[in-house]
Amino acid sequence: MKTLTEEKLNVVNTSVEKVDGKALVRGKPVFTDDFDIPNTLTVKILRSPYAHAIIKSIDTSNAMIEGVVCILTYKDVPHVIYTRAGQGYPEPSPYDTFVLDKKVRYVGDGVAIIAAETESIAKRSMKLIKVEYEVLPSILDYEHAMDKDAPIIHDELEISGAYDPKRNIAAHYEMEIGNVEEELKQCDYVVDETYYTPNQSHAMMEPHGAISYFDPNGRLTIITSTQVPFHARRIIKRIFGVNSRVIKPRIGGGFGGKQALHVEPYVVAVTLKTGRPAKCIYSREETMTASNTRHAMRFRARAGAMKDGTLRALELWGLSNTGAYGEHALTVFMVGGSKTLPLYNKVKAVKFGGDVVYSNTEPAGAFRGYGAPQGMFPLDSVLDELAHKIGMDPIEFKLKNSIREGETSPIFKIMGEGREGVDQIINSCKIEECAINGSKEFRWYEKRKQPRIDRQRQIAHGYGVAFAMQGSSIPAIDMGSATIKMNDDGTFNLLVGATDLGTGSDTILAQIIAEVLNTTVEKIIVYSSDTDMTPFDKGAYASSTTYVSGNAAKKAAEKMKREILNAASEIMNKPIHTLELDKDGVISEDGATLSFSDLQTKLFYTFNQRQLEVTESFVSEVAPPPYLVSFVEVEIDLNSGKVKVIDFLNYIDCGVPINPVLARGQVEGASAQGIGMALFEDHVMDKSGRLITNDFFTYKIPARGDIGRIQVRFAKSYEPTGPFGAKSVSEIGLDTPGPAIANAIFDAIGIRIRRLPISSETLFFEIRKKGL
């Protein structure tokens, strides 16, 4: 696959093989749990059965059976408050978490850490720990978190950075441009509705896990399945006061779930206490119930337009559930507006705001899309409703009011990552191509002329469309860097802090380097995400790796190119301007050549001896959004309410895809997760606050056959600030399935569902009510 750029490129925009591909398909031992370090203790966590309680006493005496090495309670671990969120420092998330606390705030909160010689001993010991709880009233429904008589979840004195913990408000935000109230009064048509998006489990196939040990020189080393190795190191230092080395091996999926510290503090506590290696691998149940979930949100959306389809005012006013702790509370909520509303930049007034509240449920955190799917469901739905009210085709209506190249939105400056953002002019935006070409390929207009309901078979077909944008990185905050070292065998080592969690970032960074250095990906040996060996990178989040780490890699490669040409000029005794890089070496105007291998060999042993090595860093000043228009055809069984996705077509502008096959995979995968969120993924609790949806039986992620056909088309686009024209691609695909499917259901049977997931049961009763 290669067609999208006019630049003459050899390696970039080509679907080279993933650099870790062979190891992964062979099942090589590359994941955290695959590492066996001699003498390792197995660590298990005793968890709270209550949603909200004070620990009156813990008696571990009976639990210290043979083979148990230590049991740690809140009395045995540092009483340091922190946030588990893996964000840049200082974090915009409140400090409201201890490794273990006297108070537990959700079913699954940590109570004690057990370290034993074997897993079965640890499990037996866990059952023998006697804990006496004083059970407190709890908040299981976040819509009641701010009620007058609601219990206070975070009454600890040490809390900082939370907006109003006495009222269970972790974060609050509001902004308004123009006057929405006044503008709505002027509108011919107004829609004012409330929409809900659910909790969603990341359900990455590899559960959370970490190992810690002292290396032979006494350096604390942590092997962990994380998206944020450098932030993990910094936070471990904050909690325990120790320096450490964090190594990220291969990661079995993250999707934001691993942009937080889950397991690391537990194993480090054990290693510091016992001096021994400690390993803790979460069970599926722990991964589902005691890590992170997508923030469930409620938004009241108001939108007003004129008869001719001019959109005049937009408002999203929300409530977000951060659960027991405030990880990513403010920032995820803000993205619900900052990466959705600028798409419709022609409005005269726009307003966004609301509260993020604590409740006694699993803590929410980062999850692919990071608030944009929660914001885009109400926004795109309300616009679809408005288009119907006006009597306009939704594509025409959305396109008429959406942003174009050369334009801007004041929201870019006003709303950033928990603070002010940055101004930016949109350099690349092919949303028209996405909408127009996409509608042709989908046969939108033809399909919408067909009858929707088939009485004979009791099925209905419907067609929906949704528009989305995202960002590329957190500008002016997040930094990535890359080191390139030249070897005497003609290869280069690329050392990056960037964190490949299955996305293929190691591969695309190698492609960027190979392109600049006129070599092939096989000659680029990548080592990534080892805090002692690789330069800093913020980690894998905010759709930033291709853009930020990619730009850092490109800068480093360009510097390496200059170093090579300098050295070659000296060795070949020719002016530098007569030299160019050619395949795996340097060539002069007169045809003389010097291979990379010969060049570095000479520099090692015989000529002006030195190692060629460069490091460059990159911080972006802007966050160019990718754009996406998705078209969906659904089939509804009118007897059961079951919705089947028949076809899901994505037309995306992600700039130049560095590796088209990997880029396509990002969009396909995100669509599938979005379809899951739209149709069946949800958290169900019992009355005590225990999650019933705690494994793959009870929590349904899309299986083969549940998702119909997903297709991806790339718009021809070039982002001038991106590496070789690239923007981000990984998150945006999750923004459209929710609204597109809800819009398609409305198109089919005239029933508007404003709460995800749209289960068969929900739709069945609506169909009944309507008498279809």
Next chain:
Amino acid sequence: MRVKIKINDKDQFIETDPGEMLLETLRKLDYKGVKHACSTASCGACSVQLDGKPVLSCTTFTAAVDGHEVKTIEGFSDENSLSDVQKALIDEGGSQCGFCIPGLVVTTEALLSENPDPTQQEVIDYLKGNLCRCTGYESQTRAILKAAKERRSK
């Protein structure tokens, strides 16, 4: 108790507890390609072949496998070459994080030995028990159909 299992064509005598699951036994013996992802027989990551049929090793007692033949992902390629299924998975982008891939390869091999010319629907039906959270399955289906076609033409 002591059991004899042929693993990837090699006879092994293994000490095991009666309650031990094959997943645990295999991982202890360093067949780390067998993945532990759910423990409830719902995801397929721990799939191995037992006498040529795909089974979930997380819910198969090691003791029950005494005298039988087990094949893990490690048995489907060597250091020098990949199987056509593995190669196609890489080429089509069917392996992102890679955690579900060993189970998928093992199950796909069973499918293709039963049915060398599967339709797209047959691929989907046979592999329904192999969950993947990264790919949305499209690339994997493409890869498997491609590998099957190549294998038939040989």
